[in-house]
Amino acid sequence: KNQVEQSPQSLIILEGKNCTLQCNYTVSPFSNLRWYKQDTGRGPVSLTIMTFSENTKSNGRYTATLDADTKQSSLHITASQLSDSASYICVVRGSNTGKLIFGQGTTLQVKP
Amino acid sequence: SQTIHQWPATLVQPVGSPLSLECTVEGTSNPNLYWYRQAAGRGLQLLFYSVGIGQISSEVPQNLSASRPQDRQFILSSKKLLLSDSGFYLCAWSFGFGDTEAFFGQGTRLTVV
Numbered sequence: 001k002n003q004v005e006q007s008p009q010s011l012i013i014l015e016g017k018n019c020t021l022q023c024n025y026t027v028s029p030f031s032n033l034r035w036y037k038q039d040t041g042r043g044p045v046s047l048t049i050m051t052f053s054e055n056t057k058s059n060g061r062y063t064a065t066l067d068a069d070t071k072q073s074s075l076h077i078t079a080s081q082l083s084d085s086a087s088y089i090c091v092v093r094g095s096n097t098g099k100l101i102f103g104q105g106t107t108l109q110v111k112p
Numbered sequence: 113s114q115t116i117h118q119w120p121a122t123l124v125q126p127v128g129s130p131l132s133l134e135c136t137v138e139g140t141s142n143p144n145l146y147w148y149r150q151a152a153g154r155g156l157q158l159l160f161y162s163v164g165i166g167q168i169s170s171e172v173p174q175n176l177s178a179s180r181p182q183d184r185q186f187i188l189s190s191k192k193l194l195l196s197d198s199g200f201y202l203c204a205w206s207f208g209f210g211d212t213e214a215f216f217g218q219g220t221r222l223t224v225v
Contacts, residue, residue, distance in 0.1 A: 043216025104155030
């Protein structure tokens with residue numbers, strides 16, 4: 001069964017600190033992977049997309065990495081801000097169905 | 113450009129009452145459509161997805177049903193709501209294949225009392 005697993009489930013860090021969120025997937029064949037940010041009570045918004053040939057990509061203070069061999073991706077947030085408090089969701093397109101498979105997300109709380 | 117509309121934003125319904133949530137997409141043809149539910153403090157749970165008119169796949173057994181009467185219209189329904197149906201419901205669309213980007217509606221906060 002195609003799955004996307006994220007860790008940790010939740011995370012609390014102090015403002016200004018860095019953190020790394022993990023995403024492991026078993027979806028195959030793999031096309032691409034996205035990280036989303038979801039603020040409370042809102043729909044998720046895309047942060048970055050990783051394709052099969054890409055190893056790392058940055059979007060401001062967010063840096064995503066991808067290891068297609070081990071089927072692992074990470075999202076690194078540097079110099080965290082209070083506004084980074086949200087759920088971060090990893091999503092992979094299903095093998096041949098076109099269905100998007102979402103991880104359960106990591107809830108990040110940044111404290112002052 | 114494409115837009116997605118989902119309504120209502122909030123809904124309070126008594127147990128046993130029916131439900132109908134509607135989602136429409138503009139600016140694209142033959143999108144994949146999704147209904148997700150998110151319980152408080154939990155991740156997104158895929159309820160239904162559709163790759164075309166009248167084609168609905170159910171991910172989990174539940175008290176809900178979905179229909180796609182038109183290409184860009186997706187409806188989530190229930191004949192009799194349960195307390196456990198409370199949650200945050202999100203409609204989303206994506207292109208059929210290729211990019212994994214999904215575009216979400218603003219969500220419906222459903223409270224069953």
